[in-house]
Amino acid sequence: MFRQAPHIRLIAGKADGLTHESHEDGDVSLLPEPEYRANVRQVEKAIKSHHSLLLNWLAKRLGNSSDAADVAQDVYIRIYRYARTEWVENPQALLFKTAANLAINELKRQSRVLQRQVTTADDAVADVVSEIVADGPTPEEAMRQKQDAHALVDAIRQLPEKPRAAFIKNRFEGKTYGDIAVEMSVSESTVEKYMMDALRRLRGRLVRTSASTVLPMPRRGRRGKG
Amino acid sequence: MMAMNGHQDKDTHSTRWVARMLSGTMTVEETAAYDRWRDEDEANASSADSLWDMVDSLDAVGEQALEEEMVRDLEAATDAHKRRRRFMGISAIAAGFAAVAVIGATLWMQVPKPAQYETQKGQRTTVYLADGSVMQLNTDTKVSVMVNDSRREITLERGEAFFSVKHDEKHPFLVYAGDTKVQDLGTKFSVRMGASSNLISVLSGLVSVSQRQENNNNTRPQELALLRPGEQAVYTAATHSATVATFDPDRAFAWRKGKARYKQTPLADVVEDLNRYFKAPLEIADSDLRTLPVTGTFSVNDQGAVVDALESAFSLMAVRRSDGVILLYAQQNR
Numbered sequence: 199m200f201r202q203a204p205h206i207r208l209i210a211g212k213a214d215g216l217t218h219e220s221h222e223d224g225d226v227s228l229l230p231e232p233e234y235r236a237n238v239r240q241v242e243k244a245i246k247s248h249h250s251l252l253l254n255w256l257a258k259r260l261g262n263s264s265d266a267a268d269v270a271q272d273v274y275i276r277i278y279r280y281a282r283t284e285w286v287e288n289p290q291a292l293l294f295k296t297a298a299n300l301a302i303n304e305l306k307r308q309s310r311v312l313q314r315q316v317t318t319a320d321d322a323v324a325d326v327v328s329e330i331v332a333d334g335p336t337p338e339e340a341m342r343q344k345q346d347a348h349a350l351v352d353a354i355r356q357l358p359e360k361p362r363a364a365f366i367k368n369r370f371e372g373k374t375y376g377d378i379a380v381e382m383s384v385s386e387s388t389v390e391k392y393m394m395d396a397l398r399r400l401r402g403r404l405v406r407t408s409a410s411t412v413l414p415m416p417r418r419g420r421r422g423k424g
Numbered sequence: 425m426m427a428m429n430g431h432q433d434k435d436t437h438s439t440r441w442v443a444r445m446l447s448g449t450m451t452v453e454e455t456a457a458y459d460r461w462r463d464e465d466e467a468n469a470s471s472a473d474s475l476w477d478m479v480d481s482l483d484a485v486g487e488q489a490l491e492e493e494m495v496r497d498l499e500a501a502t503d504a505h506k507r508r509r510r511f512m513g514i515s516a517i518a519a520g521f522a523a524v525a526v527i528g529a530t531l532w533m534q535v536p537k538p539a540q541y542e543t544q545k546g547q548r549t550t551v552y553l554a555d556g557s558v559m560q561l562n563t564d565t566k567v568s569v570m571v572n573d574s575r576r577e578i579t580l581e582r583g584e585a586f587f588s589v590k591h592d593e594k595h596p597f598l599v600y601a602g603d604t605k606v607q608d609l610g611t612k613f614s615v616r617m618g619a620s621s622n623l624i625s626v627l628s629g630l631v632s633v634s635q636r637q638e639n640n641n642n643t644r645p646q647e648l649a650l651l652r653p654g655e656q657a658v659y660t661a662a663t664h665s666a667t668v669a670t671f672d673p674d675r676a677f678a679w680r681k682g683k684a685r686y687k688q689t690p691l692a693d694v695v696e697d698l699n700r701y702f703k704a705p706l707e708i709a710d711s712d713l714r715t716l717p718v719t720g721t722f723s724v725n726d727q728g729a730v731v732d733a734l735e736s737a738f739s740l741m742a743v744r745r746s747d748g749v750i751l752l753y754a755q756q757n758r
Binding site: 230233248251252254255259283284285287288290291294295297298299301302311312314338340341347350351353354355362363366368369370371372373374375376377386390393394397398400401404405 | 435436439440442443444446447448449474475478479481482483484485486487488489490491492493494495497498499501502505539540541549550551552553554674681
């Protein structure tokens with residue numbers, strides 16, 4: 199720590215938080231004034247035209263309209279803050295993504311979704327997924343983990359609509375086949391068929407043979423049942 | 425062939441079992457029956473276990489998958505909303521006017537005018553472009569972006585940028601850096617502008633490097649290099665030529681994670697590279713040190729930590745001069 203030259207003082211860590219992930223107050227604005235104004239205008243337009251739809255959707259997801267109003271507010275605040283530093287190419291996409299993200303945060307806080315995710319392990323994966331700088335893995339490891347995470351997400355994405363919906367509701371929202379049957383207006387045995395279809399397709403994409411797994415993702419408690 | 429069928433059969437069975445087990449409403453008897461089935465044959469066990477492992481692994485991306493599903497849900501809700509509006513007589517006409525007004529405004533706003541993005545020393549940022557491509561800017565970088573329905577052109581005015589290009593054969597993605605023209609059709613690569621040369625590094629896909637033609641559009645520019653993944657071209661402006669060599673992507677793209685990596689790199693080159701990130705430049709005070717080989721990874725977000733690391737790992741001493749320059753000396757008591 200500059201023992202040899204005590205008169206040097208470097209302001210350490212000042213450059214931190216300048217990555218795109220951070221949009222806290224005090225972040226340097228990258229957008230020139232006219233673009234910033236155009237940005238705010240288009241973001242505002244997207245918010246206005248989707249406000250009631252978003253509120254209804256959040257109320258349905260969160261099961262409570264006052265939570266929905268709070269989350270919607272938070273969504274708008276974040277979008278405006280984002281619009282200060284980055285040009286928004288697709289306001290609707292940003293709006294929906296932010297809404298989904300904050301709805302998940304709220305549901306997670308209430309332990310209603312993603313209950314099997316252990317914080318420590320998943321922080322590492324979340325870092326990898328969103329390219330946040332992590333001190334843990336070497337770049338090679340990070341690259342590999344990222345590719346693995348990518349393969350996993352992609353495999354889910356490629357599922358047909360109904361098996362995908364059933365799988366996500368069951369695995370990540372912790373719903374029983376009975377719950378899902380009601381939501382999707384089908385019978386429980388149909389839900390089970392969707393699940394089998396999803397598992398079969400995922401296995402086909404992700405597992406090489408029945409004996410060896412090709413996924414070195416962090417593994418936690420086994421036999422996670424709903 | 426028999427064995428193959430046997431495997432497929434086991435897999436079908438285990439898929440059925442696991443799907444049953446995930447129902448969330450298993451009876452004790454059913455669970456016991458599963459255990460008996462699993463234990464009666466090693467092949468049953470390994471087929472089921474690999475499937476459980478897969479199911480567990482997928483938990484790691486649960487949040488992202490759930491988020492994407494919610495976005496799809498919202499999009500579907502918007503579409504349904506729009507469809508409903510279209511069937512509502514008078515209000516449909518009103519909506520029509522609104523749509524015209526919106527389209528008019530959009531066209532007007534899209535009068536081609538390049539957007540500019542700039543980072544200061546020590547900053548990095550990511551820009552999501554209209555065509556779905558992503559651009560990451562390193563420290564002290566400036567670019568103009570002209571991306572719309574008819575063209576995709578980026579001009580690097582200084583610094584370094586990484587591009588992850590959305591595939592679109594009809595609209596080549598062009599990056600200009602001074603004299604250099606870099607073209608590709610859907611790949612990941614970076615372009616770095618230097619004082620006298622530009623560096624183009626390709627992570628995936630194919631990239632064509634040529635010299636920029638200012639005035640004409642008809643003559644085909646002469647291709648100087650065609651780069652494959654893992655290849656890097658150094659374009660020298662003075663000679664209008666490019667040399668191609670392989671490179672280490674972990675080192676070349678470390679900046680995307682806020683790191684700088686070196687392997688047996690002379691300290692003089694390390695200092696020059698690091699100085700791209702810091703307002704207070706480093707300077708080598710003892711000329712003997714210029715060739716000192718440096719190997720290691722530095723976090724460029726924190727100059728203090730970088731200087732500390734250099735001091736302790738390479739027996740250097742850092743002294744700040746009154747004008748802010750940080751001088752690097754060899755330690756006396758080696």
